[in-house]
Amino acid sequence: MTDPIDPHTPPDPIDFSPLDPARDAARWDRAIAGVVARATATRRPGVMRELSRSGVVVFAVAAAAAAAMWFGRRPGAAAATTRDPVVEWTRWASGEDVDPLSLIDSGGVR
Amino acid sequence: MILAALSDADPEPDPTTGDLVRRARRGEVAAMELLARRHLRAAYVVALAVLRRPADAEDVAQEAFVVALEKLDACDPDRFSGWLVRIVRTRALNAADKRRIREPGEAEPDASPAPAVPLGDRGLRERLVAALDGLTRVQREVVLLHDLESWTHAEIAEALGLTENNCRQHLFAARRALRARLGDAP
Numbered sequence: 001m002t003d004p005i006d007p008h009t010p011p012d013p014i015d016f017s018p019l020d021p022a023r024d025a026a027r028w029d030r031a032i033a034g035v036v037a038r039a040t041a042t043r044r045p046g047v048m049r050e051l052s053r054s055g056v057v058v059f060a061v062a063a064a065a066a067a068a069m070w071f072g073r074r075p076g077a078a079a080a081t082t083r084d085p086v087v088e089w090t091r092w093a094s095g096e097d098v099d100p101l102s103l104i105d106s107g108g109v110r
Numbered sequence: 111m112i113l114a115a116l117s118d119a120d121p122e123p124d125p126t127t128g129d130l131v132r133r134a135r136r137g138e139v140a141a142m143e144l145l146a147r148r149h150l151r152a153a154y155v156v157a158l159a160v161l162r163r164p165a166d167a168e169d170v171a172q173e174a175f176v177v178a179l180e181k182l183d184a185c186d187p188d189r190f191s192g193w194l195v196r197i198v199r200t201r202a203l204n205a206a207d208k209r210r211i212r213e214p215g216e217a218e219p220d221a222s223p224a225p226a227v228p229l230g231d232r233g234l235r236e237r238l239v240a241a242l243d244g245l246t247r248v249q250r251e252v253v254l255l256h257d258l259e260s261w262t263h264a265e266i267a268e269a270l271g272l273t274e275n276n277c278r279q280h281l282f283a284a285r286r287a288l289r290a291r292l293g294d295a296p
Binding site for chain 2: 017019020031035036
């Protein structure tokens with residue numbers, strides 16, 4: 001009596017086609033479409049993340065600009081940058097070193 | 111002459127999986143679909159090797175593939191298959207753990223009919239699932255990837271982290287065991 005299975009000869013391939021989900025082509029196509037649709041839907045928030053990440057930069061720049069404008073307009077800053085012609089001419093008259101251009105700019109107008 | 115030249119001209123070659131991964135990373139939907147067409151069944155096979163229930167394996171394979179497409183940036187495009195196999199296997203093992211908790215004592219493979227399979231195949235399908243149950247997980251992965259998915263030994267070895275020789279041995283042992291269990295069919 002011989003062994004029905006030869007230990008040296010590779011057995012034939014197994015036909016697994018009854019387990020193949022792609023046998024029902026229409027159903028398999030729907031499964032693939034579903035996977036791709038879900039993946040693209042969830043990849044979109046990734047795009048949104050990128051946008052929001054660049055949005056953070058835009059916000060930071062805007063905040064810095066707003067802060068600079070606010071500090072530039074506060075009363076002290078205005079006083080520091082607006083030249084009083086009387087003060088300027090008085091300083092010039094008393095022999096202080098005054099920028100002639102600032103004298104011209106002030107123009108004696110109050 | 112011109113016609114001969116035209117007929118000899120090579121058609122546009124199929125993109126490699128690596129190319130598809132790179133295109134899919136840029137959000138190209140057609141590339142994602144081609145990737146799914148090429149690799150979703152392999153994902154199912156790996157999930158089936160772990161879960162031994164076709165319906166559960168389909169669910170896990172699809173979920174794992176969605177995750178893989180979401181995380182494509184983390185993948186070496188030229189090693190997509192092995193990377194996908196690891197994702198599927200991890201998720202399938204997690205699903206198996208949950209199933210053990212949900213259904214204590216439940217170890218039998220699913221024998222319920224799947225709507226995708228014609229009714230005449232039901233008996234054969236049940237026998238195949240029962241026969242697979244007698245193999246180790248790696249044997250199931252190897253024999254299913256080779257005989258259902260038509261992967262080469264080199265591809266299987268790379269994806270599963272085996273040597274090619276090891277892969278051949280697993281295939282040999284798996285087929286022998288399955289033949290012994292199935293008799294003359296399929």
